Amino acid sequence: MPKKVDHTERRRLIADALMRVAAEQGLEAVSLRHVAAAADVSAGMVQHYFRTKDEMMTFALSVVKERSQLRAEAAIARLGDDPHPKDLLRTLLTALLPLDEASREDGRVALAFLAYTAVRPQATANLHTETQQMVGFIAGLLPAAPENAAAPQNAPPNAPETAPQNAPETAPQNAPGNAADAAALLALMEGLGLYVLGGQYTPEQATAALDAHLDRLFGAGEKR
Amino acid sequence: MPKKVDHTERRRLIADALMRVAAEQGLEAVSLRHVAAAADVSAGMVQHYFRTKDEMMTFALSVVKERSQLRAEAAIARLGDDPHPKDLLRTLLTALLPLDEASREDGRVALAFLAYTAVRPQATANLHTETQQMVGFIAGLLPAAPENAAAPQNAPPNAPETAPQNAPETAPQNAPGNAADAAALLALMEGLGLYVLGGQYTPEQATAALDAHLDRLFGAGEKR
């Protein structure tokens, strides 16, 4: 074996450069040569580590997802053991919001990828299950709804019953929290992130909106 | 004046073709020649009506916004006079959700443009004011909050005080409805739309989530 080089490290280096380019100039400015220039390496090297551009894009996409997951896990770990579900939810969702400059960059890249993969229906299959797991996890944290009028639309019948593997913590099993509420909460976070990225909402407005909703879900009183 | 041709009609024809291409293959597949082929006209004609590609993109973007606005206005007009605020809100937000195939197409294009303009900070200035007007309009429809614990974050100081011109109806002036709740509601709609577009939520799940939230805001009882 000649010349030991850490392959995945090089790939990460290149993917980082890709994300820098994508965050600043958009995904359509991502080309082999641009990325190579941003990474300060030769274009040939990029080709050496990614045989095709699509392979590079796919890898970068996985890095983006990995990063946001790490962010969420770190924030939750900082909470200590057995936190109040409301605090846990707030921490989780806040960690996924593009509030500081670093996560704003990642958010821009993620948004670009969202539009990018919107046309390529492949490789979005796992996205579905991830979202469903997330909804399930959130639903488990919501307070049990007082039995209500209309029959609450339950989880869709095609939802996989597998336990969440990537969910950031040990989730209380499928608690009776309303699935529609959980889906709404997740979508709310996504929409807030979108508006923060677009600059329409300030981070303060977004967190205020999130808190207002959480207060409504949990009852305004119990803070910690 | 030779050869009378309706300029804006031609531009709309071309913009329609652009949106077809963008919806099916993404914005990066939008080129002069592709659009020309989709519109079944010569490439020279596209250049005749749009001197630059950016001009074409900008026009298409305006068409997208115009379409969604028309959709919302039509849905609201269908409600008749003096509807219940909850029904009005539900109708407005549902109309903006990509529930049928036509609006799904538009949604895909809008998402592509969102990522496209995320890098070009120009021409997003009006987007800010539009969103603020929308938030104000929604806030006016929300039931007055019982005076609460924490001082509710009011509208940001830099929010323009101009009356909404594009708002789909005559809005009750800045009613005391919580601005954070209105912002959350708008963001919720946006996030739901995103997930519906991505296929993670079915239209039924999205409307259920929206309804659950509206019920919570208005109190589950008063339906109509």
Next chain:
DNA sequence: CTGATTGCAATACGAGTGCATTGCAAAAGT
């Protein structure tokens, strides 16, 4: 030392891009 394997650079190629230029036919003004 020899030979093989690996890391990387450089170049070439065909395709596609946005845009400028040119040409020309049809209609309207005079």
Next chain:
DNA sequence: ACTTTTGCAATGCACTCGTATTGCAATCAG
């Protein structure tokens, strides 16, 4: 009838793109 203006098509140009190919230096196995 003649000129002018407009609508549109065609072509060319300089460039960037992704990928394939080639070459070579460094490194290790034998």
